Amino acid sequence: xxxxxxxxxxxxxxGQTVQTFLRxxxxxxxxxxxxxxxxxxxxxLDGVHARTIDTIRAGQTLQVTMPEDAVRIEGADIxxxxxxxxxxxxxxxxxxxxxxxxxxxxxxxxxxxxxxxxFKKAGTPLSFRPLNRLDRNTSGLLLAAKNPHVxxxxxxxxxxxxxxxxxxxxxxxxxxxxxxxxxxxxxITREVGEGGKDSVTHWEALSTxxxxxxxxxxxxxxxxxxxxVHMSWLGYPLAGDTMYGTDESVSRHALHCADMTFVHPxxxxxxxxxxxxxxxLRGWLEKEDIVCPx
Numbered sequence: 001x002x003x004x005x006x007x008x009x010x011x012x013x014x015g016q017t018v019q020t021f022l023r024x025x026x027x028x029x030x031x032x033x034x035x036x037x038x039x040x041x042x043x044x045l046d047g048v049h050a051r052t053i054d055t056i057r058a059g060q061t062l063q064v065t066m067p068e069d070a071v072r073i074e075g076a077d078i079x080x081x082x083x084x085x086x087x088x089x090x091x092x093x094x095x096x097x098x099x100x101x102x103x104x105x106x107x108x109x110x111x112x113x114x115x116x117x118x119f120k121k122a123g124t125p126l127s128f129r130p131l132n133r134l135d136r137n138t139s140g141l142l143l144a145a146k147n148p149h150v151x152x153x154x155x156x157x158x159x160x161x162x163x164x165x166x167x168x169x170x171x172x173x174x175x176x177x178x179x180x181x182x183x184x185x186x187x188i189t190r191e192v193g194e195g196g197k198d199s200v201t202h203w204e205a206l207s208t209x210x211x212x213x214x215x216x217x218x219x220x221x222x223x224x225x226x227x228x229v230h231m232s233w234l235g236y237p238l239a240g241d242t243m244y245g246t247d248e249s250v251s252r253h254a255l256h257c258a259d260m261t262f263v264h265p266x267x268x269x270x271x272x273x274x275x276x277x278x279x280x281l282r283g284w285l286e287k288e289d290i291v292c293p294x
Contacts, residue, residue: 003124
């Protein structure tokens with residue numbers, strides 16, 4: 001079924017045009033407003049077709065119907081650990097060793113393929129619109145929008161907290177404010193350096209056995225490999241991260257997105273979600289006799 005959104009026009013907005021209301025009050029993109037004009041019954045005012053130049057009155061119901069999605073990738077039957085879902089958003093606890101998107105030369109199924117399959121089985125074929133990104137070997141919370149309007153109004157990132165395990169004994173807390181750029185001669189590898197993009201990482205040491213330390217990490221910016229690059233620059237590369245360090249004591253870089261807080265774009269409710277540390281990292285930390293975070 002097509003996804004519809006309804007708004008009751010408040011007294012204070014009596015006399016606006018449909019277009020002004022959608023753009024200013026609903027934070028709808030200009031591109032979406034144009035698309036709605038092409039959808040049959042895409043904009044209704046009290047159940048009657050409305051133009052974007054029509055005037056709205058207090059107490060009326062304005063209803064918009066989202067355009068159908070053009071799903072461009074095949075689905076894959078991969079189980080999903082769904083932490084939260086409603087008509088607008090989907091939050092998944094992504095396992096490690098699963099890429100988020102398909103890429104050239106890598107035929108393995110991805111999270112995108114799994115989500116497309118999940119939507120299709122639910123009878124609502126939709127595209128995959130991730131609002132945050134996780135590296136292939138990073139586990140944890142990933143937020144996706146179910147339609148382009150929600151993706152647009154959620155362009156302000158959710159607040160996230162990661163657990164990382166770094167090499168070495170680390171205590172206290174701190175902030176790393178260092179620019180990150182693409183390493184010369186590389187397509188993927190990043191480094192701290194002049195001319196890079198502003199990048200800010202806050203860290204706090206939680207527990208250590210002298211060889212490894214569990215840290216809580218919050219980032220103000222979302223640069224590629226940011227936590228991995230910044231912790232390596234600090235002198236404490238992530239355990240298992242052979243791109244920015246040399247440790248191979250765990251089978252992947254030890255990074256997990258554990259907590260996510262955001263304001264729901266439609267209900268304005270504040271949601272706080274949690275994904276516990278996965279079994280591979282938890283089991284390894286227990287063998288190392290390090291206190292595990294929740």
